[in-house]
Amino acid sequence: MNLKSHLTHPVFELIRKTADRRQTEAFVVGGFVRDLLLGRPSPDLDCVVKGNGIELCRELCAEIGKRTGETPVLHEFGQFGTCKFEYDGLEMEFVGARKETYKPGSRKPVVEEGTMEEDRMRRDFSINAMAVSLNKASFGELSDPFNGLEDLRNQLVRSHRDPDLSFEEDPLRMLRAIRFASQLFFDIEAGTFAAIMRQKEHIGELSAERVTEELDKIILSPKPSYGFKLLDAAGLLEIIFPELCRLKGVEKRNGKAHKDNFEHTLEVLDHVAYAKGGLWLRWAALLHDIAKPKTKRFEEPRGWTFHGHEFVGAKMVPGIFRRFKLPMDENMQFVKKMVELHLRPIILAEDIVTDSAVRRLLFEAGEDIGSLMTLAKADITSKNREKVQRYRNNFAIVERKLEELEEKDRIRNFQPPVSGNDIMEYFNIPPCEEIGIIKTRIKDAILDGIIENDRGQAWELMIETGKGLGLSCPRS
Ligand code: ATP
Numbered sequence: 001m002n003l004k005s006h007l008t009h010p011v012f013e014l015i016r017k018t019a020d021r022r023q024t025e026a027f028v029v030g031g032f033v034r035d036l037l038l039g040r041p042s043p044d045l046d047c048v049v050k051g052n053g054i055e056l057c058r059e060l061c062a063e064i065g066k067r068t069g070e071t072p073v074l075h076e077f078g079q080f081g082t083c084k085f086e087y088d089g090l091e092m093e094f095v096g097a098r099k100e101t102y103k104p105g106s107r108k109p110v111v112e113e114g115t116m117e118e119d120r121m122r123r124d125f126s127i128n129a130m131a132v133s134l135n136k137a138s139f140g141e142l143s144d145p146f147n148g149l150e151d152l153r154n155q156l157v158r159s160h161r162d163p164d165l166s167f168e169e170d171p172l173r174m175l176r177a178i179r180f181a182s183q184l185f186f187d188i189e190a191g192t193f194a195a196i197m198r199q200k201e202h203i204g205e206l207s208a209e210r211v212t213e214e215l216d217k218i219i220l221s222p223k224p225s226y227g228f229k230l231l232d233a234a235g236l237l238e239i240i241f242p243e244l245c246r247l248k249g250v251e252k253r254n255g256k257a258h259k260d261n262f263e264h265t266l267e268v269l270d271h272v273a274y275a276k277g278g279l280w281l282r283w284a285a286l287l288h289d290i291a292k293p294k295t296k297r298f299e300e301p302r303g304w305t306f307h308g309h310e311f312v313g314a315k316m317v318p319g320i321f322r323r324f325k326l327p328m329d330e331n332m333q334f335v336k337k338m339v340e341l342h343l344r345p346i347i348l349a350e351d352i353v354t355d356s357a358v359r360r361l362l363f364e365a366g367e368d369i370g371s372l373m374t375l376a377k378a379d380i381t382s383k384n385r386e387k388v389q390r391y392r393n394n395f396a397i398v399e400r401k402l403e404e405l406e407e408k409d410r411i412r413n414f415q416p417p418v419s420g421n422d423i424m425e426y427f428n429i430p431p432c433e434e435i436g437i438i439k440t441r442i443k444d445a446i447l448d449g450i451i452e453n454d455r456g457q458a459w460e461l462m463i464e465t466g467k468g469l470g471l472s473c474p475r476s
């Protein structure tokens with residue numbers, strides 16, 4: 001098979017010229033080839049060169065500089081024999097062909113110069129071990145030593161080496177197998193999957209960052225529930241994310257059963273994925289019911305309840321983020337807030353939708369109200385069609401009201417119309433408790449629709465409240 005017509009990016013021609021001039025072989029390998037054959041965009045491009053990859057790369061960068069007037073910045077990693085640069089939106093990595101051998105009991109591979117075949121062999125799966133020649137005589141020709149093309153056609157992730165050995169050498173490959181299956185909606189070949197089940201305990205040897213990078217990719221895949229079910233079936237989920245496994249199962253008492261919260265959580269995550277929710281809203285979907293096992297009670301006559309699971313769940317978010325070495329920044333705060341507020345739109349939609357309840361929701365969610373509504377809608381997974389329809393109709397009312405009230409009262413970015421300083425100056429008082437009382441009163445009056453979000457009306461209420469608290473009004 002020849003893929004010449006797909007190698008349209010000008011860099012391939014430049015690599016060809018440089019490699020031919022140096023009389024060496026160059027190939028584009030791995031993920032880029034796989035994605036090219038699948039018609040998927042690939043953000044990064046790996047090239048393997050016979051001999052010294054770094055020297056070829058230096059020449060290539062100089063050549064690009066000559067052509068475009070801008071020489072890319074080359075990052076060299078001498079000890080690994082690799083180098084990287086960015087050109088025209090592509091992350092390029094070059095490496096000399098190598099083989100890796102693992103000494104028993106050591107996790108660090110011994111890396112030596114190797115043949116192209118050995119380089120193919122060290123790669124993780126057959127679909128990632130294909131290469132395309134960039135030399136003139138064979139430009140665009142596919143080299144596929146382990147039938148990766150056939151596996152692509154059969155939609156299979158398959159280890160072309162002894163999978164037990166491969167996973168023991170580098171346990172990350174087990175997560176990569178599931179991540180590729182989830183991203184591409186592929187099966188994992190039976191022998192490869194059985195080896196993951198056997199080698200699962202090795203997952204504990206990986207750093208949190210490497211695990212999280214793969215987990216994020218599973219979460220970002222088109223139907224993440226598939227990846228999570230594979231993680232669960234392989235026994236990996238129990239090790240890396242026990243809180244999720246605890247959501248599993250249905251308990252029945254006095255004829256009353258609750259739903260399986262693991263299945264439900266994955267369904268909500270899929271809904272958010274279909275709605276094109278970003279990474280953090282997907283994390284929020286994954287964690288929205290995480291405290292249900294902790295808060296589960298059976299109360300007659302209601303049956304199963306999970307009172308306060310949204311607050312307990314929100315409190316669990318920082319610990320989970322810390323363990324996964326996820327950023328402890330505004331993204332974590334966002335996830336926490338989404339978990340804490342996830343029931344609010346539903347509670348609102350169950351009731352008569354009042355203006356003040358909608359204003360309060362807008363006030364608390366602020367700029368994230370759109371995300372919260374996406375999550376709340378995704379949370380409706382009932383099998384009862386009538387119930388689902390009723391919720392949908394009520395959500396439509398809530399959304400209409402949100403728009404109406406936002407336009408009128410500008411609650412989303414609420415700034416108090418009267419500040420603490422205004423109050424101190426007017427009543428000539430130092431910082432004290434009364435200031436907070438007055439501010440809360442004004443905020444509540446606006447949210448309850450007693451006054452508008454207007455400085456004049458707020459000013460009057462400030463004076464009235466101050467008087468009620470026994471403060472003297474100098475100008476009245
Ligand atoms: P993506 O870029 O979409 O994450 P990819 O397959 O390109 O997927 P990279 O991390 O970019 O993954 O790696 C490029 C290539 O290097 C892979 O296709 C594979 O051939 C090889 N590779 C990467 N990681 C491993 C690993 N842990 N074990 C063996 N080979 C690997």
Ligand code: MG
Pocket residue numbers: 031032044045
């Ligand atoms: Mg890649």
